[in-house]
Amino acid sequence: MKNPFNKFYHVPNSKEFLDIAFKRGMKSSAQVSQNAPILIKAKKKESKRIKVAIEEIIDRILKVIKMVPIIDDLPDFYRELASILVNIDELKLTLGKINGILPVLRKIKREYIKKLNRIEAPKEGDQLRRAAFGRISSIINKQNKNLEYLNKIRGRLREIPSIDYTMPCVVVAGYPNVGKSSIVKNISTNKKIEVKEYPFTTKKLYMGHLEIERRFDKIKIQCLDTPGILDRPMGKRNNIELQAILALRLISDLIIFVFDPTISSGYSVESQIELYNEIRYNFSKEGQIEILIIFNKMDLARDSEIQYLREKVNLKENEYYLINALTGENLDKLISDLKERYRGNE
Numbered sequence: 001m002k003n004p005f006n007k008f009y010h011v012p013n014s015k016e017f018l019d020i021a022f023k024r025g026m027k028s029s030a031q032v033s034q035n036a037p038i039l040i041k042a043k044k045k046e047s048k049r050i051k052v053a054i055e056e057i058i059d060r061i062l063k064v065i066k067m068v069p070i071i072d073d074l075p076d077f078y079r080e081l082a083s084i085l086v087n088i089d090e091l092k093l094t095l096g097k098i099n100g101i102l103p104v105l106r107k108i109k110r111e112y113i114k115k116l117n118r119i120e121a122p123k124e125g126d127q128l129r130r131a132a133f134g135r136i137s138s139i140i141n142k143q144n145k146n147l148e149y150l151n152k153i154r155g156r157l158r159e160i161p162s163i164d165y166t167m168p169c170v171v172v173a174g175y176p177n178v179g180k181s182s183i184v185k186n187i188s189t190n191k192k193i194e195v196k197e198y199p200f201t202t203k204k205l206y207m208g209h210l211e212i213e214r215r216f217d218k219i220k221i222q223c224l225d226t227p228g229i230l231d232r233p234m235g236k237r238n239n240i241e242l243q244a245i246l247a248l249r250l251i252s253d254l255i256i257f258v259f260d261p262t263i264s265s266g267y268s269v270e271s272q273i274e275l276y277n278e279i280r281y282n283f284s285k286e287g288q289i290e291i292l293i294i295f296n297k298m299d300l301a302r303d304s305e306i307q308y309l310r311e312k313v314n315l316k317e318n319e320y321y322l323i324n325a326l327t328g329e330n331l332d333k334l335i336s337d338l339k340e341r342y343r344g345n346e
């Protein structure tokens with residue numbers, strides 16, 4: 001399913017709203033016969049201007065409201081991720097407030113068209129239209145904060161990756177700075193993934209794809225890069241870590257857990273093992289979801305470090321991949337195992 005927020009386009013601020021609406025209003029021309037008295041012409045002209053301006057604003061506001069999907073109706077993953085990224089109550093409240101000005105605008109339209117019908121001199125028409133535009137401006141300007149808020153959160157929501165629920169999804173997880181992004185970048189088509197020498201480089205979920213050629217078709221395995229997670233109580237985890245937890249909980253078909261056996265990530269092996277155990281107990285769905293284990297940074301790791309980790313996690317020789325994510329050394333084995341796993345019954 002495509003990210004449900006991908007149609008959440010730019011939200012104009014109050015000035016943009018008003019500029020467009022008033023411009024449209026002023027450009028509109030009422031259908032009046034050339035020979036009609038000036039007073040009638042003025043009435044019709046100004047009524048039309050007000051009508052067009054207000055309807056333009058109402059239309060655009062409705063469009064903004066419709067761009068935002070109904071959060072409660074979304075699949076669990078998108079709904080929960082949205083609620084990590086933004087305050088959903090605030091979002092609903094904001095949409096409600098913006099929606100609330102629609103009846104007010106409709107009332108102004110009726111009110112001023114009625115007043116225009118009763119004018120006795122053409123210049124009163126001009127004054128009434130100015131007064132109506134003034135009221136509209138003050139109503140829309142009061143919404144500027146809300147419009148800007150929508151535009152701000154839109155950026156975060158649009159960055160949610162699209163998940164294809166019909167294709168397998170491999171979630172790559174582990175401590176910060178252990179090389180998760182380097183691995184996903186190396187094995188997938190997503191070359192935009194950022195790799196840096198400091199922890200918490202990855203602050204949100206990034207999807208990469210690994211293409212598998214089968215006899216008659218091609219399939220794409222989804223490979224999700226996640227932010228690093230620290231070994232600490234769930235309640236203490238921040239919104240960056242919680243995105244990784246959410247992916248493990250809701251969309252993983254297979255987990256790749258990445259260890260850094262060296263001290264170069266800045267985190268102890270013991271903490272990494274604690275996290276591994278937590279993930280194993282909580283997210284492997286009683287063994288239904290397998291965990292592949294990677295020992296990364298083989299170029300830096302000493303034999304003693306590798307042996308230590310192996311013993312602590314209780315792994316046999318063929319139960320982990322010892323790789324170098326930067327050069328791709330030994331990654332071909334992981335890739336071919338993944339392909340094997342998903343090639344299935346062709």
Ligand SMILES: Nc1nc2c(ncn2[C@@H]2O[C@H](COP(=O)(O)OP(=O)(O)OP(=O)(O)O)[C@@H](O)[C@H]2O)c(=O)[nH]1
Nearest residue numbers: 176177178179180181182197200201202228297325
């Ligand atoms: N020497 C060596 N460095 C590596 C290897 N894999 C990753 N690195 C380095 O380790 C650092 C962290 O790599 P990332 O791929 O950003 O690690 P990450 O786990 O995604 O980190 P966060 O996004 O912060 O959680 C970078 O400086 C990488 O260049 C490796 O196999 N060998």
Ligand SMILES: [Mg+2]
Nearest residue numbers: 180181201202
């Ligand atoms: Mg990363």
